[in-house]
Amino acid sequence: MVYVIRRLLQALFLALVMSFLVFAGIFAVGNPVDILIDPDATQAERARLIAQLGLDRPFHQQYFIFLGNVLQGDFGNSFVYNRPALGLILERMPATLELAFAAIMIAVVLGIPLGLYAGLRHGSVGSQAIMAGSILGFSVPNFWQAIILIMVFSVALGWFPVSGRGEVGEFLGIRSSLFTLNGLHHIALPAINLAVGHLALVIRLARSGTREVQAQDFIRFARAKGLSESRIVLVHILRNILIPIVTLVGMSFGGLIAFAVVTETIFAWPGMGKLIIDSIRLLDRPVVVAYLIVIVVIFIILNLLVDLLYSLIDPRIRLDGARQ
Amino acid sequence: MSATDTQPPAPPPGAAPLAPRAAAPERPAARVIRDFAKSPLAMIGLAMLVIITAAAFLAPWITPQNPYDLRSLSIMDSRLAPGEVGFSGVSFWLGSDGQGRDMFSAILYGLRISLIVGVVACTSALFLGLSLGLVAAYFGGRIDTVIMRLVDLHLSFPPILVALILLAVMGRGLENIIFALIVVQWATFARMARATALSERQREYVEAAQSLGLSGTRILFGHLLPNCLPPLMVLYTVEIASAIALEATLSFLGVGLPATQPSLGLLIANGFQFVLSGQYWISLFPGIALLLLIVAINLVGDRLRDVLNPRNIT
Numbered sequence: 001m002v003y004v005i006r007r008l009l010q011a012l013f014l015a016l017v018m019s020f021l022v023f024a025g026i027f028a029v030g031n032p033v034d035i036l037i038d039p040d041a042t043q044a045e046r047a048r049l050i051a052q053l054g055l056d057r058p059f060h061q062q063y064f065i066f067l068g069n070v071l072q073g074d075f076g077n078s079f080v081y082n083r084p085a086l087g088l089i090l091e092r093m094p095a096t097l098e099l100a101f102a103a104i105m106i107a108v109v110l111g112i113p114l115g116l117y118a119g120l121r122h123g124s125v126g127s128q129a130i131m132a133g134s135i136l137g138f139s140v141p142n143f144w145q146a147i148i149l150i151m152v153f154s155v156a157l158g159w160f161p162v163s164g165r166g167e168v169g170e171f172l173g174i175r176s177s178l179f180t181l182n183g184l185h186h187i188a189l190p191a192i193n194l195a196v197g198h199l200a201l202v203i204r205l206a207r208s209g210t211r212e213v214q215a216q217d218f219i220r221f222a223r224a225k226g227l228s229e230s231r232i233v234l235v236h237i238l239r240n241i242l243i244p245i246v247t248l249v250g251m252s253f254g255g256l257i258a259f260a261v262v263t264e265t266i267f268a269w270p271g272m273g274k275l276i277i278d279s280i281r282l283l284d285r286p287v288v289v290a291y292l293i294v295i296v297v298i299f300i301i302l303n304l305l306v307d308l309l310y311s312l313i314d315p316r317i318r319l320d321g322a323r324q
Numbered sequence: 325m326s327a328t329d330t331q332p333p334a335p336p337p338g339a340a341p342l343a344p345r346a347a348a349p350e351r352p353a354a355r356v357i358r359d360f361a362k363s364p365l366a367m368i369g370l371a372m373l374v375i376i377t378a379a380a381f382l383a384p385w386i387t388p389q390n391p392y393d394l395r396s397l398s399i400m401d402s403r404l405a406p407g408e409v410g411f412s413g414v415s416f417w418l419g420s421d422g423q424g425r426d427m428f429s430a431i432l433y434g435l436r437i438s439l440i441v442g443v444v445a446c447t448s449a450l451f452l453g454l455s456l457g458l459v460a461a462y463f464g465g466r467i468d469t470v471i472m473r474l475v476d477l478h479l480s481f482p483p484i485l486v487a488l489i490l491l492a493v494m495g496r497g498l499e500n501i502i503f504a505l506i507v508v509q510w511a512t513f514a515r516m517a518r519a520t521a522l523s524e525r526q527r528e529y530v531e532a533a534q535s536l537g538l539s540g541t542r543i544l545f546g547h548l549l550p551n552c553l554p555p556l557m558v559l560y561t562v563e564i565a566s567a568i569a570l571e572a573t574l575s576f577l578g579v580g581l582p583a584t585q586p587s588l589g590l591l592i593a594n595g596f597q598f599v600l601s602g603q604y605w606i607s608l609f610p611g612i613a614l615l616l617l618i619v620a621i622n623l624v625g626d627r628l629r630d631v632l633n634p635r636n637i638t
Binding site: 014022025140141142143147148150151154155162254255259261262265266276277288292303 | 477480481482484485488489490491492493494569572573576577578579589592595596599600604607608611614615618619622
C-alpha cells in the first residue's frame with residue numbers, strides 16, 4: 001500500500017513537471033497575439049489584447065493561472081473550431097482506443113499461433129518464412145507500409161475503403177465501428193497497419209518462449225505420459241508463454257496510441273492522432289497543449305498500471321527495491 | 325581503433341592490463357574485419373550501404389538533373405510514369421513527380437539529407453549519452469540516481485511521441501529535427517554506456533590505473549571509455565537506422581524537415597496525394613530507397629553485434 005501511494009505521488013509530481021515543461025516550451029515559442037490579431041491593428045489595440053489575455057503578467061503568474069484552469073479542465077477554446085479544446089480531444093479518443101484495441105487483437109490472434117508454429121517447427125521452411133516476415137515487419141517504416149497497403153488493397157484491388165471510420169454501431173452502451181460490417185470494413189487496413197510492428201514482436205516472443213519451454217522437464221514428462229500433442233501445445237506450452245506476451249500487450253498499448261498518429265493521418269481516421277497533426281499544421285495552440293497534457297497523463301497512468309500489474313502477476317518482482 | 329585493449333587472447337593474466345600497447349594494436353581490428361566478412365548477408369548489406377552512401381553524396385554529379393534547380397524542371401514533364409521520355413528528351417527511369425522532377429535524382433538528393441540528419445543526430449546523441457552514462461557509472465551515488473531516473477522516465481515514453489511534442493513546440497526545421505532526434509536517443513546510449521561501464525569498472529585494469537594514482541577523469545576517458553565502445557558501436561549503427569526512419573516519419577507527417585530540404589519522408593508525402601489516382605511511383609520508389617537503406621544498416625549492425633560480442637571471441 002505504501003508503494004502504491006508513493007507511486008501515485010511520483011506520478012502526480014511527474015504530471016506537474018510535464019505541465020510546466022509544455023507550458024514553458026509554448027511560452028518560449030512566441031506570442032499568440034501575432035496569430036490572433038488583425039495585422040493592421042494599432043499599438044494600443046495590441047496592448048489591450050495582450051493585457052486582456054494576461055500575457056503582460058510575469059511568467060510564473062501566467063503558469064499558475066494556466067495550471068488552475070487546467071485543473072478545472074479548461075484548456076481554452078480551439079482557434080479553429082472555437083470549442084473547448086479538451087472536449088474536442090475527448091470526443092476523438094474512442095476512435096483511437098478502438099483502433100489500438102483492434103491492432104492488439106490482430107497482433108495477438110495472429111502472432112501467437114504463428115510464433116508457436118515457428119517455435120515448434122524450428123528450422124522448417126514455414127518457420128523461416130515467418131521469421132523473415134517478422135524481420136521485414138520491423139524494418140518497413142510504418143507510414144510507407146500504410147501507403148503500400150492502400151496502393152495494393154484499395155487502389156489496385158479495390159477491396160477496402162481508403163479512409164474514414166464508417167458506420168458506428170452501439171452495443172452494450174459502447175459506440176464503436178467494430179460493431180457494424182461497414183465499420184469493420186473501414187477499420188481493417190488501419191488496424192493491420194498499426195498491428196504489424198507488434199505482430200512481429202509477438203511472433204518473436206511466442207517463438208523464443210516456445211523453444212525455451214519445450215526443452216523443459218515438464219513438457220518431456222507430459223510427452224512421456226502419452227498426452228496428445230494438441231494438449232501439450234494448447235495447455236502446457238501456451239500457458240507458459242503467455243506471461244511475457246500479456247506484459248508486452250499491456251506495455252505496448254501506450255505505444256500504439258502514440259503510433260496511431262501516423263496511421264490515423266494516412267487513413268484519415270478521426271481520432272486524437274489526426275487531430276494533433278492537423279492542429280500543429282494550423283497552429284491551433286490550445287488543442288496542441290491540451291493533447292500534450294492529456295497524452296502525458298494517459299502515459300503516466302498506463303505506466304503506473306503496468307508497474308502495479310507486474311507485481312500482481314509475478315510476486316517475485318518487488319518494486320520497492322528495498323527488501324530483496 | 326584502440327577500442328579493444330582487453331581483447332588480444334595471448335597475454336598471460338595479469339600482464340594484459342598494464343602493457344597492452346606493445347601487443348600489436350592492429351590485430352583486434354583485423355580480426356573484426358575478417359569475422360565480419362564471413363557472413364555473406366552482412367557483406368551484401370555493407371555493399372548496399374556503401375553504394376547508397378556514395379550515390380547520395382555524389383548526387384550532384386551523377387543525377388540527370390538537379391531536382392531543386394527550377395530552370396531544369398519543366399511542368400510538361402510532370403507525373404510521367406517510370407521509363408517515359410520527357411519533353412526535353414531525357415528519360416525518367418523512375419518516373420517524375422507533380423513538378424516534373426526526376427524521381428531518381430530527387431531520391432538521391434533526399435537520401436543525402438536523410439543520411440546527414442540521421443548521422444549527425446545519432447552521433448551527437450552518442451556523445452551526450454556516452455558521457456552521461458560514463459559519469460553515472462563512474463561516480464555512482466546521487467549523480468547516478470539522478471541520471472538514471474531521467475533515463476528511465478525518458479524511455480517510458482515512445483520516441484515518436486517525444487519527438488512530436490518537441491516539434492509541436494519548436495516548429496519544423498533542420499536544426500529542430502536534429503535536436504529532437506538527439507533528445508529522443510541520448511537515453512538509450514546513456515543506459516547502454518552505464519551498463520557496460522559498470523561491468524568494465526570491476527575489471528583489473530581499472531583497479532591498476534587507480535593504484536597508479538591516475539586522476540578520475542583520466543581513468544574515465546582514457547581507460548573506461550575505449551573499452552565501452554564496442555557494444556556502443558553496435559547500438560550506434562542500429563540507432564542510425566531508427567533515426568532515419570523516425571525523421572522520415574516526422575517529415576511525412578509535416579512536422580519534420582521543411583519543403584526546402586526534401587528528405588525521403590517528404591518525397592513520400594508528396595507522392596501520397598497521387599496514390600489514389602494510381603500514380604504509385606512517386607511514393608513507392610523513395611520508400612524502397614528508404615527501406616533498402618534501413619535494411620542495409622540493420623544487416624551491418626546485426627553482424628557487428630555478433631563480431632564485437634566478447635563472448636564470441638575464441
